[in-house]
Amino acid sequence: MYCLALFIFLNVSFSTAISLDYTSLPSHPRLMFTEERVNAVNSMRESDTLYDNILTSLQSTADAAVATPLSLTSATSWSSTIRMNVGAVAGTYRLTSNETYSTWVAESILLLSGLPDWDPSNFLNTADIVMTISIGYDWVYETLSTDQRTMIEQAIISKAFTPALNSSINSWSEHTNNWAQVTNGCLIIATLAIGDTNSAIADEILDFTFPKLNVSLEQYGPDGGWIEGYSYGTYAGIFLGLTMGSLESALGNDLGISNLPGMSNLGAWLTHGFGQTGGFSWADGAWTFSNANSLWSVGYWAQKLSRPEWLQGMLSRFDTGEAATFQAFVFYNSSLMTPNVLSTMPRYEQFEGVAGMTYRTSWEDSSGWFFGFMGGFNGRSHGHLDAGSFVIDYNGYRWAELLGSDSYSLTNYFVSSRRWTYYRCRTEGANSLSISNTKQTALSFANQIPSANNSLRWVGSFDDSSRFGVANLTEAYSNVTNTVFRGVAFLNNSQLLIRDEILAPKAVDIATSWHTVATVSISSDKRSAMLTQSDTVMKLTIMSPSDAYLELEDTNPCNAYSSCSEAENSGIYNLAVRLGSLTTEANITTILTENGSKIISFDLPLNEWYSACTEDCWQSANVENPYWLAKSEVYY
Ligand SMILES: *[C@@H]1O[C@H](CO)[C@@H](O)[C@H](O)[C@H]1NC(C)=O
Ligand SMILES: *[C@@H]1O[C@H](CO)[C@@H](O)[C@H](O)[C@H]1NC(C)=O
Ligand SMILES: *[C@@H]1O[C@H](CO)[C@@H](O)[C@H](O)[C@H]1NC(C)=O
Ligand SMILES: *[C@@H]1O[C@H](CO)[C@@H](O)[C@H](O)[C@H]1NC(C)=O
Ligand SMILES: *[C@@H]1O[C@H](CO)[C@@H](O)[C@H](O)[C@H]1NC(C)=O
Ligand SMILES: *[C@@H]1O[C@H](CO)[C@@H](O)[C@H](O)[C@H]1NC(C)=O
Ligand SMILES: *[C@@H]1O[C@H](CO)[C@@H](O)[C@H](O)[C@H]1NC(C)=O
Numbered sequence: 169m170y171c172l173a174l175f176i177f178l179n180v181s182f183s184t185a186i187s188l189d190y191t192s193l194p195s196h197p198r199l200m201f202t203e204e205r206v207n208a209v210n211s212m213r214e215s216d217t218l219y220d221n222i223l224t225s226l227q228s229t230a231d232a233a234v235a236t237p238l239s240l241t242s243a244t245s246w247s248s249t250i251r252m253n254v255g256a257v258a259g260t261y262r263l264t265s266n267e268t269y270s271t272w273v274a275e276s277i278l279l280l281s282g283l284p285d286w287d288p289s290n291f292l293n294t295a296d297i298v299m300t301i302s303i304g305y306d307w308v309y310e311t312l313s314t315d316q317r318t319m320i321e322q323a324i325i326s327k328a329f330t331p332a333l334n335s336s337i338n339s340w341s342e343h344t345n346n347w348a349q350v351t352n353g354c355l356i357i358a359t360l361a362i363g364d365t366n367s368a369i370a371d372e373i374l375d376f377t378f379p380k381l382n383v384s385l386e387q388y389g390p391d392g393g394w395i396e397g398y399s400y401g402t403y404a405g406i407f408l409g410l411t412m413g414s415l416e417s418a419l420g421n422d423l424g425i426s427n428l429p430g431m432s433n434l435g436a437w438l439t440h441g442f443g444q445t446g447g448f449s450w451a452d453g454a455w456t457f458s459n460a461n462s463l464w465s466v467g468y469w470a471q472k473l474s475r476p477e478w479l480q481g482m483l484s485r486f487d488t489g490e491a492a493t494f495q496a497f498v499f500y501n502s503s504l505m506t507p508n509v510l511s512t513m514p515r516y517e518q519f520e521g522v523a524g525m526t527y528r529t530s531w532e533d534s535s536g537w538f539f540g541f542m543g544g545f546n547g548r549s550h551g552h553l554d555a556g557s558f559v560i561d562y563n564g565y566r567w568a569e570l571l572g573s574d575s576y577s578l579t580n581y582f583v584s585s586r587r588w589t590y591y592r593c594r595t596e597g598a599n600s601l602s603i604s605n606t607k608q609t610a611l612s613f614a615n616q617i618p619s620a621n622n623s624l625r626w627v628g629s630f631d632d633s634s635r636f637g638v639a640n641l642t643e644a645y646s647n648v649t650n651t652v653f654r655g656v657a658f659l660n661n662s663q664l665l666i667r668d669e670i671l672a673p674k675a676v677d678i679a680t681s682w683h684t685v686a687t688v689s690i691s692s693d694k695r696s697a698m699l700t701q702s703d704t705v706m707k708l709t710i711m712s713p714s715d716a717y718l719e720l721e722d723t724n725p726c727n728a729y730s731s732c733s734e735a736e737n738s739g740i741y742n743l744a745v746r747l748g749s750l751t752t753e754a755n756i757t758t759i760l761t762e763n764g765s766k767i768i769s770f771d772l773p774l775n776e777w778y779s780a781c782t783e784d785c786w787q788s789a790n791v792e793n794p795y796w797l798a799k800s801e802v803y804y
């Protein structure tokens with residue numbers, strides 16, 4: 169799912185070599201779940217019911233896993249479930265000393281070690297396998313025989329380290345996106361597991377991987393958002409957190425990673441980017457999360473940076489069973505859970521580096537409102553033409569959603585300009601504006617300009633029951649308009665307003681997209697629509713202009729051409745606002761409320777929103793050239 173078929177070759181120069189003395193690593197276990205940590209976990213669970221329940225749930229996962237021997241005949245069939253099971257079982261062994269668990273771990277990692285190879289042509293698999301084996305090896309080390317240890321170490325060297333250094337097959341190492349954290353991070357963890365007895369190759373691997381990892385990490389600057397969107401940010405975060413945690417426990421420091429720009433706020437981005445029902449995932453990322461696996465590194469950063477609100481905020485999104493993934497053994501700290509700060513923690517954040525903001529009405533009431541809104545830098549790795557998009561949660565449902573990726577095996581899915589023909593990558597398939605100098609028809613709305621850089625301009629609150637953001641989308645439509653701005657404002661704890669202001673030199677057709685899985689019923693005058701999910705009914709109303717109307721657009725790209733392999737988006741509606749005629753100037757305002765709530769009219773022009781801001785007012789420069797690595801992966 170997270171593969172990316174495009175390789176760009178970089179010419180990165182790095183001056184500072186990092187070196188460490190592998191021969192003086194501490195005894196096993198040294199990767200996070202040390203003897204000291206075991207004692208701390210046992211002591212915390214005595215007085216912390218939540219944690220005790222999480223650990224009990226993890227033991228159930230372990231019991232279920234050990235009931236069946238691992239079976240895998242090819243590394244191409246690797247799945248992250250194996251990582252999660254090995255972690256759950258090995259961690260349960262650490263807590264119980266019950267050899268049923270260590271035996272299963274030993275058998276599993278020996279089986280993996282005996283596979284013919286670890287799928288080096290898809291190095292994401294190789295990396296995940298070598299990390300899983302390394303953690304398993306380290307956590308049950310005391311139960312392994314000398315021969316077993318040697319066999320595992322030799323497998324790590326021949327099936328991960330040697331291929332990693334082989335220049336005829338390691339083009340993956342030039343990736344500067346999420347791949348960098350996964351591949352380099354997992355290899356570094358493996359050097360910490362076996363480097364004491366294999367220090368020469370461990371040195372080589374560290375020299376090879378660390379500078380590449382270090383370069384990729386620059387992209388968390390300036391304020392912690394990850395360039396590929398929320399979902400890929402959480403995926404990279406799994407491996408980055410485990411890498412930092414392993415470095416810290418094995419060496420006592422993280423080789424300077426936590427001092428890099430933006431790194432100190434990554435935990436905030438991951439915490440605030442998770443709404444009431446799922447992530448604010450734009451671009452190729454999915455927004456649903458079945459458990460806390462992808463978010464647990466937040467616990468590591470919360471502890472490292474003394475930010476209890478991150479751990480509490482993250483855990484508030486999951487129930488006990490969902491929180492029970494193996495990172496809970498090592499990234500939880502009871503003392504961060506009291507006092508409960510959820511009622512006072514900030515309910516909003518904004519991130520200049522990804523031009524995104526989020527707001528929620530409550531951390532404690534998961535039926536409250538949440539919205540995420542972005543400008544955005546379209547052409548980046550995994551990007552879509554989705555600048556100006558929003559997602560909205562209320563009462564436990566998502567009312568405006570972004571669709572995530574289509575299949576990565578679609579022809580030239582990662583290559584411009586073919587990428588920009590696919591519905592899910594196009595502007596029409598996002599929740600933004602499509603603007604054209606001719607009348608647009610469904611499934612062929614105009615796109616945004618792929619290289620456009622669209623800053624978030626302002627974020628703030630008019631009072632304590634509101635929050636707004638304004639994005640400058642001018643560059644995205646600069647071939648047909650003079651200026652385009654979009655503002656999203658949540659008002660009076662009860663309604664969400666979207667206002668678009670467009671000025672064009674010649675008359676243009678403007679259409680806005682809004683994707684939802686709710687059942688949609690448009691009123692006979694086409695000025696409002698009811699959106700229904702289960703027993704919740706929301707009402708979307710057009711406030712202006714008076715000739716605008718709502719229309720359901722076709723969302724199945726396969727109705728537009730034959731031999732189509734794109735997702736058909738069944739059950740997903742695009743509730744668009746259309747204008748009566750082409751125009752050189754328009755201000756379009758829509759409001760979403762729960763049906764039956766009073767609609768408050770609010771007609772403030774966007775350029776006055778900031779002066780009406782009274783609380784937590786945030787202003788960003790217009791970022792025409794956002795920070796990108798030289799020759800990074802772009803699609804234009
Ligand atoms: C938990 O955090 C507190 C406060 O930061 C710290 O003193 C303590 O050592 C931590 N406990 C563990 C088990 O890491
Ligand atoms: C060890 O764990 C296994 C698997 O859950 C269980 O069946 C067994 O009773 C445990 N042994 C002890 C001594 O607790
Ligand atoms: C590098 O990989 C190529 C292609 O698989 C292989 O032919 C070659 O033997 C490898 N080199 C080393 C040193 O392993
Ligand atoms: C890591 O990158 C930072 C800049 O982001 C640089 O200052 C530092 O020297 C780099 N360290 C290594 C070991 O490459
Ligand atoms: C403006 O650029 C977009 C994106 O490339 C394209 O879809 C649209 O057709 C262009 N409009 C005109 C009038 O050239
Ligand atoms: C909006 O963006 C355009 C294009 O980057 C820029 O020229 C303009 O100054 C920006 N406007 C504001 C108000 O920031
Ligand atoms: C805001 O909502 C409250 C109910 O929650 C209502 O009493 C009040 O009139 C609303 N404010 C405005 C300006 O409509």
Ligand SMILES: *[C@@H]1O[C@H](CO)[C@@H](O)[C@H](O)[C@H]1NC(C)=O
Nearest residue numbers: 698700705707762763764765
């Ligand atoms: C929406 O609210 C109105 C007024 O409260 C009510 O008459 C109508 O039945 C509601 N519609 C739905 C679909 O619940």
Ligand SMILES: *[C@@H]1O[C@H](CO)[C@@H](O)[C@H](O)[C@H]1NC(C)=O
Nearest residue numbers: 669753754755772773774775
């Ligand atoms: C749109 O709003 C602006 C203020 O931001 C105003 O000057 C302009 O007259 C409005 N245009 C239309 C067509 O309503």
Ligand SMILES: *[C@@H]1O[C@H](CO)[C@@H](O)[C@H](O)[C@H]1NC(C)=O
Nearest residue numbers: 619620621643792793794796
């Ligand atoms: C957006 O910023 C990137 C990175 O600096 C730059 O390559 C690109 O040309 C910019 N786009 C435009 C339209 O200026």
